[in-house]
Amino acid sequence: MWTHYRRAVLHAARHGFKLGRPLQNPEALLRVAVAVVVATVVSYFLNNPMVTIGAWFTGMGSLVPRRRNRVVISAVSTLLLCVAGPLVGVHLHDIPWLLYVLAFLGTFVGGMLLTLGIGPGMRVIIMMIMMVAFADISPDISTGLSEVKWLAVGGGIGFVCHLIPPYGPRFAGQRDAVAALYDALAADARAYADGGAPGQPWPQPTLTARQALTVLPQRCRAAAAPLFALVGEAERIVRYLRALEAPTGLDPDTRKARCAAVADVLSEIASAVRTGRTVAATTDERARRQLEPRPGEPPARTLRGLVESLTEAERIASLSDSGDAGASWQHTELAKQHAQSGFLARGLRQLRAELGWESPAFRHALRLAVAATLAEAVGRASGDWGGIGVAHHAVWAFLTAAVVLVPTFEHTIGRGISRSAGAIVGGFLGWALTMLPHDKLLHSVIVVLLIFGYLAFRSMGQPPTIICITAVVAYIGGEGASAWSRTVDTLIGAAIAMIVYMLWPTWHSKRLPRLLGNWTRIEGRYLGALAAAWADPAGADRAALDRMGHEARVARRHFQEAAANATSEPVHHRARWSGPELEELSRSTRELAKGSALLAAHAPGPRQPGVPSVARYAESLQEELSELAEAAETGRMPAPGLTAELHDLLSVELADTTPSGMCEREVFAHVTHAVEDLASAISDQRVTGRHRAVGVG
Incomplete structure (x- = not known):
């Protein structure tokens, strides 16, 4: 047991010391830097460092990831961190x-708000840190x-400095998120071009x-309608990219050129969304030529659908105003289920769903x-360390515990170790700086330089x-x-955070x-509904399919996050799946998700003829995935030959598929073999190379 813990701790420590890229978001950093310089000048004449600290803390609050307007966030940060x-x-x-009661309640609320995003939760936690600091x-x-x-x-100086241009396009946070989505699609297309899998x-x-x-x-959603539409279009593009991923007998050079052209268009769309400019027409024309299907080429329908989606995404990304698209189009996009409720209603509903002992978010908070x-409490009880320290210093232990403790073992241990090391170096640096001659101007310059160091290296x-924060203090x-x-105090706070996690862990393993059972059950309902839409296109509820697809994506994300965290835990070897088994399981879930994307991409439209023989396949598919979900949850192995009925239906019901409709049989063959792979992975009865590469037209 101790060997596994030692290995996990060493891995977490290496992760904690892993360095990222400095000077991220330079425009925001420059505004904070200007605020700190102006505030330091004021502090110099007032002989009070609190002005500098106020500008710095307002800047810290505004640099936390956000989705709202930067001026609004700066105002909120000023009110929470420098006033309330x-x-x-x-x-x-x-x-x-009463301090302990409010600190407990405040950090609990901040921890719960982390489920809505880093920004709301961290600002409340930093507010609690400022409350404890002034109480001390x-x-x-x-x-x-x-x-x-x-x-x-x-704080007011910091807020005013956040009014400094450039302002960028409206909805900057939302634009960045949508642009990141299209960048991710472009990365997938480039991976396909090289014959690899998406990363x-x-x-x-x-x-x-x-x-x-x-x-x-x-009130802002009508103006942001193009961004909603771009996300909807991206979901369709994902399906076509999954379809193009499957081998189709196409020569490698054509495949590579085609995927590279798609990647270029997607990158152009991402850039246009982020900056607010139009998509380059030259890229669009080159992509159209590359994606033109050859006579008799199997993926003709996929290519036509992909071109239509890319063209529509380019048109939407180039809109200067949502009104250019027409009111009916706005209504269609904004009426989607996951675009209806506002932030407050959605947030309260999400928080209410997490208020339970079984919720990892509740336990973490x-x-x-x-x-x-x-x-x-420990910091206050330690006093001034018998005269060798300073009094009223407990806030640093509180701060460290609040920011070190996160929902995963790897990040908690990594933060605790790396933060402790940084505090030791920063303490020596700050102590050495106190040996310099006492000069008010020199003091101000050094404080500004240390804060600049924090801004540059915080990412x-x-x-x-x-190192920079400890040296400043x-x-x-x-x-x-x-x-x-x-x-x-930093060492004490880090130790308490790590010990509390070890005594009361959340093992994602x-x-x-x-x-996995929850995702498999939801994915089964979604796949069954998609297959039923093939059998009866006119009777399919497209809005319900969208909602089910969204639910399946959320459930799969939860499984993926837990699987990623499980690999670094010291107890993962005792889990039902670990190492190669977990990798195989993750691959199988991706293949089944790809199967749903293929079914959605090639499903006949409402006015197109269906494939009635698929009706029995749809029922069997949902039943068998429900059995697999139960097997995943309970540990009872799936019945032998679980997917035999799917194979029979595939070979019998779709046996008379005409050559022009070979796509139907190939798509359902992919789903069938993906279900078989998942059954084998759940029971850990893997067969190398079981999954068959199929052509998709």
């Missing part, structure tokens, strides 16, 4: 029991209110774009509240970020005791059977 949190904290200095450092209400006043001045964690890009759009208020409150990871404190207290 500190004001409450000032009045709690002499009421520790305010000697009395009068002095505390004075400090809050200057902190708010700095994207589908369906995450689609769901992220949908989530970004649902944040928009109802509760665990976070326990760890952060315990860290504050690289925990160590460089914490230690240097502003002006003595070695400040560096000592900040460093030791144990969640896999339930999540």
Whole structure:
């Protein structure tokens, strides 16, 4: 057992020290930098560092990922971090029991809000940090209110600086999410061109774009209708790309040129969405020539559908105003089920669904509240370390526990170790800087440079970020005791966060059977409905199919996330599936999802003739996937020959498929073999090369 824990901890530590790219989002960083410089000049003349800290913290809040207008987010950050949190904290200095209660409740709410997105949750958690900080450092209400006043001045400077242009196109956050979706599609097309498999964690890009759009208020959605439409069009493009992925006897050069042309168009669309400009016509024409089907080529229908979807996506991406598309088109797109409710209604519904002991989000929020409150209590109880530290320093333990503890083992342990290392280096750096001659101008310059270091390196990871933060705090404190207290409190907070997680973990390895069973059952209903639409195109409920497809994507994302997290856990070897078995299971789920994409891409339209013989296949498909879902959840192995009926129906019911309709039999053959693969993976009775590559026309 200890060997597995040691290996998992080492892996998490390596992950924690992994560095990213610096200076991400430079325009936003520049605005914060300007605010810090202006605030530092004001602080210089007032001889009060709170103005600089206020501008810095407002900038920190605005740099957290967002989906709303940057001015609105900056205003919210200023009010929460520089006014509301500190004001409450000032009045709690002499009421520790109430501080603990509010800190517990606040971090719990922040942890729950993380289910809606990083932005809302982290801003509430940072607000709690500011509340605890002022409760710790305010000697009395009068002095505390004075400090809050200057902190708010700095926050106001930060807010004003966020009005600095450029402003970019409207709905910038939503545009970035939709553009990222099309970038992901382009990456898939390039992977197909090279004969590889997609590297994207589908369906995450689609769901992220949908989530970004649902944040928009109802009054803004008509203007954002093109973005809703682009996501809908992307879902259709995904289906055609999956269809093109299957080998069709096409020569490799033609296949590569065709996929490369598609990738170019998708990249152009992504760029147009992000910047608000039109799609280049030259790329469009080149793609049309490449995608023109050859006489007698099997994937002719797929190619025609792909060209239509790409053309429509280009048209929508080039719209300067949603009114250019017509009111009926707007209504059609905005009436989709996952675009109806506003952010508040959807958020409350989502939070209500997570309020249960079995919910990982609920357990994480509760665990976070326990760890952060315990860290504050330990920090307060330690006093001034017998005179070698500073008093009223517990906030650093609270802060560390609140930001280190996350829902996964790998990230919690990695953050704890890397943040501790950064605090040690930063403490020594801050202590060394206090040895410099005391000069007010030099002091201001060094503080600005350290904050600039934080801004530049914050996207690289925990160590460089914490080095800069710890050095700033230690240097502003002006003595070695400040560096000592900040460093030791960070170590205490990180240790508490890691211990709480180890004592009360969320092992994603144990969640896999339930999540796989849930996805398999939902995917079975979706596949059955799609197959039924083949049998009776006129009677198919297209809106219901869209809703079922969305539910299947959400369920698959939950399984994928748990599977990715499970591989780094110290207990994954005791899970039902681990290592190669889990890789095979993930591959099988992708193939079955690809099967649903193929069925959707090639389904006959409402006015086209159906394939009545598919009706029995649809019923059998849903029944067998329901059995597989139960097998995944309970551990009872699927009955031998589970997919035999599907093979019989495939060979008997579709045996008379005409040569012009060979596509039908090939598509259903892919689904049949994907179900067979999934059954083998669930029972771990894998046969190498079982899945058959089929042509799709």
